[in-house]
Amino acid sequence: MRLRLAVLLVVAAGIAGLVGVLVLAPDYLLLRGFPLDDAWIHAVYARSLAHSGTFSYNPGIPATGATSPLWTVVLAVPQLLTSDVTTVVLLTKLLGFGLHVAATLVLLRCLSDGAVVRPAQLAGAMLVAVHPDLVSASMSGVEVPLANLVAAGLLLAATGPSALLYGAVCFLAPLARPELSALCVAVPVALFARRSFRHLGILLGAAFVGNAVSLTVVGLRNLAVSGRPLPAAFYAKFGKGYPSMLEGQVTGWTELLARFPVADSSILLVIAAALAASVLFARKPASIPIERAAAGLLAGLAFCAVSFAAIPPVDPRAFYNQRYVLPVLPLLVGSIPVLILETFPRRLLPARTLRLVQIAVMVLLTVSVVVGASVRYPKLANDARNIDDVQVAIGKQLEGASPDQTVWAVDAGAVRYFGNAFVVDLMGLNSVQMLGPDASRFLDTYSPQFIETVAEWVKVDLKTPQRLQAVSFRTSTRYTATSFAAMQQHWIVVCNDPAASGQVVIRERRLPFRCAHPVGARSAAAAKNPGGAPWDRERQR
Numbered sequence: 001m002r003l004r005l006a007v008l009l010v011v012a013a014g015i016a017g018l019v020g021v022l023v024l025a026p027d028y029l030l031l032r033g034f035p036l037d038d039a040w041i042h043a044v045y046a047r048s049l050a051h052s053g054t055f056s057y058n059p060g061i062p063a064t065g066a067t068s069p070l071w072t073v074v075l076a077v078p079q080l081l082t083s084d085v086t087t088v089v090l091l092t093k094l095l096g097f098g099l100h101v102a103a104t105l106v107l108l109r110c111l112s113d114g115a116v117v118r119p120a121q122l123a124g125a126m127l128v129a130v131h132p133d134l135v136s137a138s139m140s141g142v143e144v145p146l147a148n149l150v151a152a153g154l155l156l157a158a159t160g161p162s163a164l165l166y167g168a169v170c171f172l173a174p175l176a177r178p179e180l181s182a183l184c185v186a187v188p189v190a191l192f193a194r195r196s197f198r199h200l201g202i203l204l205g206a207a208f209v210g211n212a213v214s215l216t217v218v219g220l221r222n223l224a225v226s227g228r229p230l231p232a233a234f235y236a237k238f239g240k241g242y243p244s245m246l247e248g249q250v251t252g253w254t255e256l257l258a259r260f261p262v263a264d265s266s267i268l269l270v271i272a273a274a275l276a277a278s279v280l281f282a283r284k285p286a287s288i289p290i291e292r293a294a295a296g297l298l299a300g301l302a303f304c305a306v307s308f309a310a311i312p313p314v315d316p317r318a319f320y321n322q323r324y325v326l327p328v329l330p331l332l333v334g335s336i337p338v339l340i341l342e343t344f345p346r347r348l349l350p351a352r353t354l355r356l357v358q359i360a361v362m363v364l365l366t367v368s369v370v371v372g373a374s375v376r377y378p379k380l381a382n383d384a385r386n387i388d389d390v391q392v393a394i395g396k397q398l399e400g401a402s403p404d405q406t407v408w409a410v411d412a413g414a415v416r417y418f419g420n421a422f423v424v425d426l427m428g429l430n431s432v433q434m435l436g437p438d439a440s441r442f443l444d445t446y447s448p449q450f451i452e453t454v455a456e457w458v459k460v461d462l463k464t465p466q467r468l469q470a471v472s473f474r475t476s477t478r479y480t481a482t483s484f485a486a487m488q489q490h491w492i493v494v495c496n497d498p499a500a501s502g503q504v505v506i507r508e509r510r511l512p513f514r515c516a517h518p519v520g521a522r523s524a525a526a527a528k529n530p531g532g533a534p535w536d537r538e539r540q541r
Helices: 003-024 038-052 069-081 085-111 119-130 132-138 144-158 163-176 180-192 197-226 232-237 245-259 266-281 288-310 326-342 351-397 414-418 439-445 524-528
Strands: 406-409 422-425 450-453 458-462 468-474 489-494 501-506 509-514 533-535
Touching: 003 085, 003 119, 003 132, 003 351, 038 069, 038 351, 038 414, 069 085, 069 144, 069 163, 085 119, 085 132, 085 144, 085 288, 085 326, 119 132, 119 326, 119 351, 132 144, 132 326, 132 351, 144 163, 144 180, 144 288, 144 326, 163 180, 163 197, 180 197, 180 288, 180 326, 245 266, 245 288, 266 288, 266 326, 288 326, 326 351, 351 414, 351 468, 351 489, 406 414, 439 509, 450 458
Parallel strands: 406 422, 406 450
Antiparallel strands: 450 489, 458 501, 468 489, 468 533, 501 509
């Protein structure tokens, strides 16, 4: 098949995925926000970049919470075009979907023989284009589709004529997703460790220079802003989760990957990995597309191992944890049909039997994707509704607050995007001061008018007899955004009595607080909700 026709078919498959979202989750595209609060954090930084030229979380104060600077730059475009939130959200989703299609087309070029595309190569690209997890992630507001594009670009550039081009893509990789630096090493090792040490050395040198320049620029900026070379999220998240690395690996391989159609069959994945290894270690070189498929699969699996170690998947059912391995899912999904259909040893089975097995595998993969879509898209819409009901509602509740008021927040995306108050991120993702020994001093500087509390995460322990008002925010549908049921209800404690004091308990960490002086007769949240319930220790349990 000619490449032009294959491109049209891949684009059509992508559009079919979009139509699947419209049919199975009709309210998601136009009526819902994003399926996790982190997407609103990206939107905060993008809005700041668009209107002030800085990576700031609170206005005018540079911060290091943007873990994907390149994605922030991309998202600044919708923010420049309009200030209407509904339009910004729609443009963000469509922009992400466009990047998903672009990443799939780059992968098609990786897997094809120039102007000719074989059936297995087309099948791999089409499965990626219509894959429900990749389609939904592309419209989630986070950096996954951009990371997919960079990952596919790495695979294509590694076998190209220019090491300079490979170095340039490796420069972009950590700006799209920091862990992609591991893929910059894994791809050339998989491709050339057995074939050419000279070429391997050249590409690894290009990768080192590209990564080093990128990370140095970002690191110097982070040092200037926070005194730490890495984004604040790294210190808050890296290695946090299971007590042992082994548990994180077991959960990642047996539970998280099992959530993704095509990659959910451990037997198929093991067979494909064995075929990939046989291709790369064979005495006789295979065609470049087959070698790319083999290298893409093995490098993608190596990336997954790194990801499970860096950010253990404590909640494998949640998109929040799944997004960290989604950058390489196209490499896994696209490579499996090529390896199964084109490299399976033909001498092991009679020709007719082998053909039937290959057809059965493709039918199984197709059914897996279709069934996955019927589950994934409604969950996407419900996750977004959960976030709209709680985090977005909190932000809108505080839009009447003044900039000189302060809210201490647990989920710090929507509350900053929609609200006007100064936000202290208690988790430290955007307020790096919360991660160090001077957290108490930092909190003393920003006494709260509002404190967000969530059972098992953050609570307020009053040490004085005052009774503060509190407003509850709870999901209106079944909670699916995470597996932690306590997250379905948040409270905003209206801390408007300067005589009230106590401790805010962040997990097991206790920090003293005293309520700030109210601005005006009544705080914004209390004015909007005059029937707020009195807050005491029993209510938050």
